[in-house]
Amino acid sequence: MNTVLLLAGMASVTYVLRVGFWFGAGDSLPVWFKRALRYVPVAVLTAIIVPAVLLKDGAFDLDIHNARLVGALATGLIVWRFNHLLAGIGGGLLVFVLWRWLSPLLTAWM
Amino acid sequence: MVVGIVPFGLIFGTLASSAGLSPWAALAMSALVYAGSAQFIAITLLAAGVGLPVIIATTLVVNLRHLLYSATMQPYVRELSRPWRAFLGHFLTDEAFAVLYNRFSSPRGGVDHRRYYLGVALTLYAAWTGSTAIGVLLGNVVPGIQHWGLEFAMVASFVGIVVPQLKNRAQIAAALTAGIVALLAHGLPYQLGLMVAALTAVAVGMMLERTMAPAEGET
Numbered sequence: 001m002n003t004v005l006l007l008a009g010m011a012s013v014t015y016v017l018r019v020g021f022w023f024g025a026g027d028s029l030p031v032w033f034k035r036a037l038r039y040v041p042v043a044v045l046t047a048i049i050v051p052a053v054l055l056k057d058g059a060f061d062l063d064i065h066n067a068r069l070v071g072a073l074a075t076g077l078i079v080w081r082f083n084h085l086l087a088g089i090g091g092g093l094l095v096f097v098l099w100r101w102l103s104p105l106l107t108a109w110m
Numbered sequence: 111m112v113v114g115i116v117p118f119g120l121i122f123g124t125l126a127s128s129a130g131l132s133p134w135a136a137l138a139m140s141a142l143v144y145a146g147s148a149q150f151i152a153i154t155l156l157a158a159g160v161g162l163p164v165i166i167a168t169t170l171v172v173n174l175r176h177l178l179y180s181a182t183m184q185p186y187v188r189e190l191s192r193p194w195r196a197f198l199g200h201f202l203t204d205e206a207f208a209v210l211y212n213r214f215s216s217p218r219g220g221v222d223h224r225r226y227y228l229g230v231a232l233t234l235y236a237a238w239t240g241s242t243a244i245g246v247l248l249g250n251v252v253p254g255i256q257h258w259g260l261e262f263a264m265v266a267s268f269v270g271i272v273v274p275q276l277k278n279r280a281q282i283a284a285a286l287t288a289g290i291v292a293l294l295a296h297g298l299p300y301q302l303g304l305m306v307a308a309l310t311a312v313a314v315g316m317m318l319e320r321t322m323a324p325a326e327g328e329t
Contacts, residue, residue: 002162003131003132003176005162006152006162006165006166007119007135007138007139007142009162009164009165009166010139010142010143010152010165010169011142011143013166013169013170013173014143014144014145014169014173014176015200016147016175016178017170017174017176017180017197018176018180018199018200018202019180019195019196019199020176020177020180020181020182021177021180021181021194022180022184022195022199022231022240023186023192024181027180028181028312029177029185030249030319032316033177035169035263035316035319036143036177036312036313036316037174037175037178037211038281038307039273039280039284039311039312039315039316040171040172040174040312041172041175041272041275041283042145042272042275042276042281042284042311042315043284043285043287043288043307043308043309043311043312043315044168044171044172044288044304044308045184045268045272045290046171046272046284046285046288046289046292046311047288047291047292047303047304047307047308047311048151048154048155048266048268048292048304049201049268049272049289050288050289050290051268051292051293051303052154052265054293055293055296057208057294058212058297062280064159065300067262068265069261071265072265072266072269075266075269075270075273076269076270079269079270079273079274080273081202081266083270083274085267085270086117087209088270088273088296089263089267089270090265090267090268091156092269092270093259093260093261093262095257096262096266097258097259097262100259102308109285110220
């Protein structure tokens with residue numbers, strides 16, 4: 001992967017969006033576009049999260065050792081309940097690490 | 111604001127090397143792209159072996175919201191010279207927009223737009239690039255820090271951003287669509303599944319919003 005190209009591409013795309021309305025182009029966005037924007041975060045992030053959490057090497061990974069799934073559920077629950085992003089990330093991370101460490105011990109013991 | 115930025119800068123810096131970015135590339139990404147969520151997504155995709163065109167296209171979609179900030183800020187920067195606009199534009203992040211718009215549109219008024227913007231821009235920029243640099247150092251100095259589970263911190267932060275948005279049926283349907291299509295389209299070449307899933311989900315959200323009572327769609 002060409003890192004220079006990656007950085008240049010990401011940086012120029014982002015910059016153009018930021019100054020998009022500051023150099024004489026139109027001064028408002030079409031209404032449908034603003035409406036579409038409201039769904040972009042949920043759409044893109046969920047499309048990343050779900051395969052990252054449920055798949056492992058392209059196949060479903062739904063057994064008890066899937067610490068990513070348990071951690072993600074913990075984060076979701078904390079953020080939903082307390083509406084605090086950093087607490088949710090920290091709590092989910094803790095659950096993830098503990099689960100990864102404890103779940104093999106648990107099955108070995110049972 | 112700075113308190114909210116620094117932890118993510120630290121995590122980004124720490125994880126960037128495990129995604130295959132050199133320390134300088136990680137720092138350059140924070141300095142030049144300067145868009146936290148797009149950067150996190152980029153290194154997540156890099157680590158998964160996704161190709162360059164898809165990463166840049168994803169950056170475009172994820173950062174489309176900056177067009178909205180750009181349009182909203184336009185009246186407040188119109189009076190500035192072109193070079194100043196070109197320079198300050200780089201610093202229009204989510205956090206900067208929140209602070210600047212709040213101040214400029216406030217009835218308190220009476221603030222020099224250029225000086226205020228520059229102050230906010232440089233403070234937030236220093237926080238982001240500085241915390242990235244410290245994260246890069248930590249990632250290289252503390253052995254095995256990448257295996258502490260920090261890679262999960264990205265998934266967790268994405269979950270944490272999505273959950274509060276699920277306030278109405280249209281957003282929930284968009285999330286369900288994105289998840290299901292992403293799973294179904296996982297095998298598509300060039301990792302196009304992500305784009306297909308995201309665009310389908312946006313379309314479903316908008317369609318559902320149209321069939322709902324306007325009041326619910328606006329929340």
